[in-house]
Amino acid sequence: MxxxxxxxxxxxxxxxxxxxxxxxxxxxxxxxxxxxxxxxxxxxxxxxxxxxxxxxxxxxxxxxxxxxxxxxxxxxxxxxxxxxxxxxxxxxxxxxxxxxxxxxxxxxxxxxxxxxxxxxxxxxxxxxxxxxxxxxxxxxxxxxxxxxxxxxxxxxxxxxxxxxxxxxVPRLEPGPAPRSFDIAGAAVFTTALVALVLAASWAADQSGGATALTALAVSAAGFIAFFLIERRAPEPIIPLHFFANRTIAAGTALSAIIGVGLFSITAYLPTYFQMAYRTTATVSGLVPIATVFGMLASNLLTGWLASRTGRYRIFPIVGTILGAAGLLVMALLPAGLPLWAPMMVMAGVGMGTGAFMSLIVAVVQGAAPASQTGTITATINLVRQVGSTVATAVIGGVVGSGVAALLPAGLDASTLTPRQVHGASAAVQASVAEIYGTVFTPIFIALAAAYALGIVAAVLLPHGRLSDEPAPAIRTPSETLPA
Structure with missing residues (x-):
């Protein structure tokens, strides 16, 4: 902790x-x-x-x-x-x-x-x-x-x-020593992932189009090479056969959706409410706080319930439905409502996400061999972080270019601040609020669609109950030989 x-x-x-x-x-x-x-x-x-x-x-x-x-x-x-x-x-x-x-x-x-x-x-x-x-x-x-x-x-x-x-911390037995460490896979994967994150970051900069495309091409080539390397590697750093397991495949998809669907939008919510709802910077922070409180409460509650009952499948199903519905409502909410309305909606999205945020890691860990617990834990965290990073950059690019294209003459998107807007005439404030509502509406719809895909992944999780049996100890080859 x-x-x-x-x-x-x-x-x-x-x-x-x-x-x-x-x-x-x-x-x-x-x-x-x-x-x-x-x-x-x-x-x-x-x-x-x-x-x-x-x-x-x-x-x-x-x-x-x-x-x-x-x-x-x-x-x-x-x-x-x-x-x-x-x-x-x-x-x-x-x-x-x-x-x-x-x-x-x-x-x-x-x-x-x-x-x-x-x-x-x-x-x-x-x-x-x-x-x-x-x-x-x-x-x-x-x-x-x-x-x-x-x-x-x-x-x-x-x-x-x-x-x-x-x-x-106990001295846990490591797994059997690998025949070889997947150095080629690790190097190619690291290069491809760095290129992908850089491409997403540069794409948000209007002057970085060419470099972003180059980085994206390098990333695509790297991931193709990585896939080919992992298929032949005796000890791959990400064993692709994991994804033949339905629990692991569905759980990995759900983890990615958390990064794409919620973590990516959180950083932009204060700006949205300062511009569309004309709030101060301090007040605009109440919506992310409500979201996080919902996530925290739901995360702890569902973890306790899953351990108590042994049931886990219902939580991601309900959670993804709640997340999809909440983000769709955010797209339909007219700007200018009292702030408690979007606070309640985003708290619901946070509760839906928290319902399976940590639970899905525990479920996927149980579906992998004990000797590869670290590998599967890394994989499920990786897709969440990559999804969040890439989606955050994409949303930033959409907001920047969308607002710049719709702003009336006399306003520069690169220097536009909430204080400047709040000090302008009522007509300008209303115009900017409408622009931000127009730009963010398709973003909320796209994120709701991501959670809708999460509903499918949650439904595909196999039925079952969490086992009370302790995790099997990992034994080295020498320990398995007869005395």
Whole structure:
């Protein structure tokens, strides 16, 4: 719980200190890479770390990741230029992936299928809590202690977590040593994924069309090569035969839909409400807060219910229906309603998503061999993060180009701010509100369609109950030989 919260918080706490950091280090044009570098590193290493956890043992990767995370946090605070900070953030992102992934892997290895949803829900609560407290905490630390302490605050908490881990985390048996590590697959996959994320990021920039297309072509070629490599690799980092299992295939699709359908839109909700509903920045944050509260409550409740009853299939079915209906209602809501109306709707979307956000990880882990728990956990986290990253960039591009095309003469989309709009005439305010409503309506419809596909995936989950049997121990080949 401690390190999961650290990893999730470090992703959100930096956001409110970025302006101060970039100003003091004199590199406003590279500010976004402080976040992008962290996110990219934490995404691309997931399959590699998942495989290493299965081979070397989850405890070992967990402890090494924690040490690197603390060293990187220390380095971030001592950064004297933006290049140093970005490099340290990349290292921090890499180790954060190991912490998040190995936390889930260790929980899967020491619990039964029946117990797992409850514990996964508690671990999974770190992300919504970090969304709620991260920006406020980051702002307070920056104002009163200095931006360096945004990173240094990790040191005492991480040191305590390391001491706990040495005592509490069991020495789980690793899987049998592989005949060979899939170096080619790991290298090609990392290249393809980096190119995809860069293409999505550059696509949001109107001047980056050519580079985005080039990166997209590199990514497509890389994923084709990766598919061919994995089919022949004796020890693939992402075993493609996993997806012949209906539980794994449906669960992976549901995980991707969470990233595409909800995580991608959350960052744009405040802007939408400031422009379409003419609220202040502070008030506009109430809608994402309501969404996250719904997600947090539902995540904990369904985890407890699934562990208590052993039933799991009903939760993703109801959750995806609730998410699809809520986003469709958001598309139909006329701008200008009292803010409690969209708050209730988005809280419903959050509740629907939380109903299967952590549960689906536990279910998919139970469908894979115990010797490949880390690999399957990495895969299901990977599709969620990639879906969120790509969809976020696409939505940003749609909003930017759509608003620019519809704005009346005299308003520049590149310099348009909520304060500027709120200070304009009532006619201009109404026009901008209508434009944002027009641009966001098809976005909400597309996200509702993504959740509708999730309903299909949820229905395809096999019937069954979570087992009370403990996870089988992984034995090395020498242990299976007769005495």
């Amino acid at each position: 401690t390190v999961s919260f650290l990893g999730a918080l470090d992703h959100t706490v930096v956001s409110t200190s970025l302006a101060t950091i970039s100003g003091e280090l004199g590199a406003l044009q590279l500010m976004s890479w402080v976040v992008v570098g962290y996110t990219l590193a934490s995404t691309v290493l997931l399959p590699v770390l998942g495989k290493l956890g299965d081979v070397l043992g989850a405890r070992r990767i967990f402890l090494v990741s924690l040490v690197i995370f603390l060293a990187a946090s220390l380095a971030c605070g001592f950064a004297t230029d933006i290049a140093w900070l970005i490099a340290a953030r990349v290292l921090q992102g890499m180790s954060s992936a190991g912490l998040q992934l190995m936390s889930q892997t260790i929980i899967a290895r020491v619990t039964t299928q029946r117990e797992r949803p409850r514990y996964m829900a508690i671990i999974g609560a770190a992300f919504p809590i970090a969304i709620l407290v991260g920006p406020v905490l980051g702002g307070a630390i920056t104002d009163y202690w200095g931006w360096q302490w945004v990173f240094w605050i990790n040191i005492p908490v991480g040191a305590a977590a390391f001491a706990f881990a040495l005592v509490a």
